[in-house]
Amino acid sequence: MTSSPSSRRAPRAEVLAALAACVTVLLWASAFVSIRSAGAAYSPGALSLGRMLAGFVTLGAICLVRREGLPPRSAWRGIAISGVLWFGVYMVVLNWGEQQVDAGTAALLVNVGPILIALLGTRLLGDPMPPRLLAGMAVSFAGAVTVGLSMSGGGGTSVLGVALCLLAAASWAAGVVAQKPALGRASALQATTFGCLIGAVTCLPFAGQLFGDVADAPLSATLNMIYLGVFPTALAFTTWAYALARTTASRMGATTYAVPALVVLMSWLALGEVPGLLTLAGGGLCLAGVAVSRSRSGARASGSVAAEEVVEPQPRPERAGESA
Numbered sequence: 001m002t003s004s005p006s007s008r009r010a011p012r013a014e015v016l017a018a019l020a021a022c023v024t025v026l027l028w029a030s031a032f033v034s035i036r037s038a039g040a041a042y043s044p045g046a047l048s049l050g051r052m053l054a055g056f057v058t059l060g061a062i063c064l065v066r067r068e069g070l071p072p073r074s075a076w077r078g079i080a081i082s083g084v085l086w087f088g089v090y091m092v093v094l095n096w097g098e099q100q101v102d103a104g105t106a107a108l109l110v111n112v113g114p115i116l117i118a119l120l121g122t123r124l125l126g127d128p129m130p131p132r133l134l135a136g137m138a139v140s141f142a143g144a145v146t147v148g149l150s151m152s153g154g155g156g157t158s159v160l161g162v163a164l165c166l167l168a169a170a171s172w173a174a175g176v177v178a179q180k181p182a183l184g185r186a187s188a189l190q191a192t193t194f195g196c197l198i199g200a201v202t203c204l205p206f207a208g209q210l211f212g213d214v215a216d217a218p219l220s221a222t223l224n225m226i227y228l229g230v231f232p233t234a235l236a237f238t239t240w241a242y243a244l245a246r247t248t249a250s251r252m253g254a255t256t257y258a259v260p261a262l263v264v265l266m267s268w269l270a271l272g273e274v275p276g277l278l279t280l281a282g283g284g285l286c287l288a289g290v291a292v293s294r295s296r297s298g299a300r301a302s303g304s305v306a307a308e309e310v311v312e313p314q315p316r317p318e319r320a321g322e323s324a
Contacts (some may be wrong), residue, residue, distance in 0.1 A: 013246050018294075020243040027236035029262030031228055033270050035095070038224040041217035044095030045206030047225060050214075052087060052200035054229020059193040059238070071186035071194060078182030079194050086175025087199025087317035089238075092206075100161025109165035111144040111260075116173035117253030124177055127248040136293025140257030143285025147260040150278040173253070179241065180249045185246040190285050196233065254293035261286040 038047055062068075071079060098106050114137060121127035182191055214222060244252050261283035269274040275283070 003274075017243040017246040020239040021252065023239040024236045024243065025175050025233045025256060025258045026262060027239075028256070029266055030258045031232035031236075032259075032263045033225040033266055034228050034232070038221045038228065039095065039099075041221035042213045042225060043206070043209050043237045044099065045203060046213045047095055047207075047228075048088070048091035049200060049203035049206045049210050050222075051091065051197055051228040051233055052133040052203055052213040053239070054226045055233035056193065056196045056200050056229075056251050058230050058234040059189070059196055062234075063189060068187065068188070068193070070189040071182070074192065075182040075186035076194075078159035078178045078180070078187065079191050080198055081178035082175040082182070083189075083195040083198025085171045085178070086293050087195050088202025089201065090171040092170050092203060093171065095114055097164030097168055100158045101165060106148060106161075108145050108148060109162060110172075111148075111257070112143055112166070112170050113172040113215055114213060114256055115141065115170060116252035117176050120249040121180070121249035121253070125180055125249060127250045129250065132295055133250060133254060136289045136291070137254050137257070138289070139150040139292060140254065140289025143282045143287075143289060144257055144260045146281075146282030146285060147264060147272050147279055150276055150282060152246075159302045176244070176249050176253065180244060185224055188238050188245060190226045192222050192234070192238040196237070232271050251294065255290055255313055257293075258285050258290045259286075 010250045035047070042050065094110065097110075101109075118127070118129065118133070118137065122129050179191060179195070240252070243255075264275050264279055268275055
């Protein structure tokens with residue numbers, strides 16, 4: 001019995017989506033190292049605005065070269081909501097919240113995000129919730145909290161900081177769930193470019209702080225801010241959107257639990273921060289949980305690819321020539 005063209009495309013789509021997700025988590029993990037440098041010289045709002053502007057300039061140039069048009073009208077609602085909540089509100093309140101609470105509390109609260117993504121995805125998008133995904137998320141969440149607690153500097157915790165971190169988690173989850181339907185109509189590049197633009201507009205009230213901080217900040221901090229805009233934002237958010245268009249929001253949310261483990265490794269290599277045994281154990285739990293959440297049962301592996309694991313976007317004329 002010959003396989004259909006769609007069944008032959010499914011494994012390739014799954015591999016490309018997995019590679020895109022790997023690029024995303026690697027670059028998002030590297031962002032924590034850069035934020036540590038830039039955050040010492042830039043206020044939370046100024047850093048978010050500078051990052052979004054650098055990201056939009058990069059993405060806008062790519063759109064011009066590729067002659068990408070505007071997203072279809074039907075995609076604008078999702079792009080606008082994700083732009084305000086994820087590219088805008090999330091960036092600011094996360095930077096601000098992590099200045100108010102210790103690392104352990106921040107890890108506990110912010111990493112509620114993937115759980116909220118799964119719950120909202122199930123409720124609003126009809127995402128399935130297989131037992132392996134639930135088990136993997138539980139293991140990864142425990143690992144993320146372990147990493148945060150082990151790396152905590154013993155700082156204080158404020159009610160404001162807790163509220164900001166919870167707001168960041170909720171904004172992230174709502175932004176991802178809003179972006180998912182838009183990716184069925186707009187390309188990953190379009191959704192990311194205009195989401196970044198809307199995020200920059202949302203952060204415009206901090207323009208005065210940005211101008212003041214640029215004048216006083218060391219060159220290294222400004223370069224780190226630009227790096228955050230070009231790579232963890234422009235590139236990583238595009239690869240995220242590419243992968244999200246081909247899988248479920250719940251599964252993509254679970255994948256981000258690999259970030260804490262990668263941050264531990266990068267801090268070790270780049271900053272000389274040698275992790276303790278508890279930190280390494282937490283990082284291992286994060287990676288193990290991601291592996292479980294993205295695995296398939298034997299029946300699925302031997303049969304066709306499950307619909308909830310690889311979702312081929314509907315063909316659109318605007319996406320001709322789109323690359324991974």
